[in-house]
Amino acid sequence: MSITLKEVANACGVSITTVSLVLNDRPNRISEDVKARILETVERLNYKPNPIAVSMITKKTNIWGLILPDISNLYFSELAKVIEQNAYQSGYNIIYGNTTDSIEHTFEYFDFFYNRGVDGIIIIYSNKFNDEDKAKLNKLIQEADIPVIILDRFLAENRTTTILVDHRKGGYIATKHLLDLGHKVIGCITGPKHIVSSNERLLGYKDALKEAHIPFDESLIYHGDFQPHSGIKALESLLPKKVTAIFSFNDMMAIGFFRECKKRKIRIPEDISVIGYDDIILSELLDPPLTTITQPIDALGKEAVLQMLEMMKKNDHNYKNIILNPSLKVRESTQKK
Amino acid sequence: MSITLKEVANACGVSITTVSLVLNDRPNRISEDVKARILETVERLNYKPNPIAVSMITKKTNIWGLILPDISNLYFSELAKVIEQNAYQSGYNIIYGNTTDSIEHTFEYFDFFYNRGVDGIIIIYSNKFNDEDKAKLNKLIQEADIPVIILDRFLAENRTTTILVDHRKGGYIATKHLLDLGHKVIGCITGPKHIVSSNERLLGYKDALKEAHIPFDESLIYHGDFQPHSGIKALESLLPKKVTAIFSFNDMMAIGFFRECKKRKIRIPEDISVIGYDDIILSELLDPPLTTITQPIDALGKEAVLQMLEMMKKNDHNYKNIILNPSLKVRESTQKK
């Protein structure tokens, strides 16, 4: 169906080598008139090299695999968008796989993409990964002859580039903000216990308390699951503790918390200040607009593409650990105590 | 790096033909012992066929292109998720491209993916497409020798399978619900004027009014842009009209509307009933939970994959137009007049 090199060569009365040389702008000096003739013919016949045949030789597909827990999660889809667009700028396409946060699926996609011949893999592995899984991943990465980037996850003893957000600092910033406003009894609504980002935020919370010489009180911590429902439950649990402020480890739980406050006629921020985490699109639309911590999604995605390009270029297996900072977004759900 | 057919063949002392025949389970009868020996060796060496070399012969890549306006839009990302997961089940991977709802990018990706050799393309084209763009797309599809599915968009005179949601019926169902509750003055907050889905919903609104013998009143229509801000503006515009119910053409605008109502101490649903459209994840969490129209996203994605598989199988260029129905999700933002 498609025009081939051979057809172009025949049409020009030259060999396929010559055409290929011209098209790839190789150092061999092809005379200007032959070059012009070939270029004209290529144009006229609308010749496009068959990328599969090219891949056959070059061992490159110009495709990167992106493995993530769930593209319908706004955080990941924003990330995926930034990655796709930046990769496309450099001539790469993205194939992606939803793991539904399953360990097994994460490895399955890794294998699948690897065997497919992608040029690189960007992976946001399942939150359920334990140390053994991480070791296994590390081993796979070691054995693979393509660059792999671990995104948004911490991999101890990693042997490849990782890019992540400093959640501990995020927790610190959020807590510091509340402390600066004069709050002393600050409740926390955390994520699931096995999730690193949640635990890191909690460490940041403790850091800030320590700095302010306020002793840590375990009973102020409500262990949630990142779902709005946790926010509702948290209120029940934390209200008797006379908290004046709440640090919700994500915005979704803050939304649940808001609802329950409204139901009980508790005013935000007059009676209780609330700070969230993530800055999802709706945070701004809550009543009152939610003060929150913004994730550097854009930077995260751009950095991933940048690092991948770097790793493609020089084939050294040097790796970097890049840590990006979240930032505070003050709106109206927090106020002076 | 990787094991090749040749290496397996050598290890077994047979020809590559024999190995290939065994692996592809071809009708040629290879003796059981040779077969077993080959299979054992394949297993032992962990041989995986090089998909590029296979593609070279079969002219198939097992990759489908998915072109959509913006994967960070929840509606599309949910769709993308369903498509990816179902496609993967059948051995296909998805490469995707964000067009940022640009006409130019839509065509660019179409070309790019096509030249890349994808086996099929699922396209949600830009909302900005005019008749000329659609004709151009139709022409491209005609000329392409791979199946193309138009998803979530109507393509007049189309020559390929289209799958879409009956937005007119959605508009009808929503309006009917309000009418059934006894409302007679129903305001509308529409999407942008050039967007077909919005116009269709408006037609459905008119259908329901006509059926109830209520004359259409243009002044009850506020032309929004699908952003929350429109909901806020709409309230200003529609309140003087003494509307008792509002049909917002998406949930985001309903959220804006909610906020403004709260600000002005207007109670939902006591003072005014509100129905949205889309059923985004947050609708359930609003105060009160939003009655809305649910898009059959799951069905849409599954159908796309199903039809694509069908088109891959029998190479006929028969095409279908599939229309899926939205449904009513009653929550607490609407009540009897």
Add this chain to the structure above:
DNA sequence: TAAAAAAATGTAAACGATTTCATATTTTGT
């Protein structure tokens, strides 16, 4: 003006599979 150097182009071998067709071996039927 002939040899050497430079420039221009072509030949053919990869890449790693599938597949057609041929050939060698075994079994079957008479």
Add this chain to the structure above:
DNA sequence: ACAAAATATGAAATCGTTTACATTTTTTTA
């Protein structure tokens, strides 16, 4: 016991490129 049929396996072409190397042609140098 021998031809025919059935079974088992292999040789080689092919897919559409890139590229190392060879070859031819032109230009330069002495």
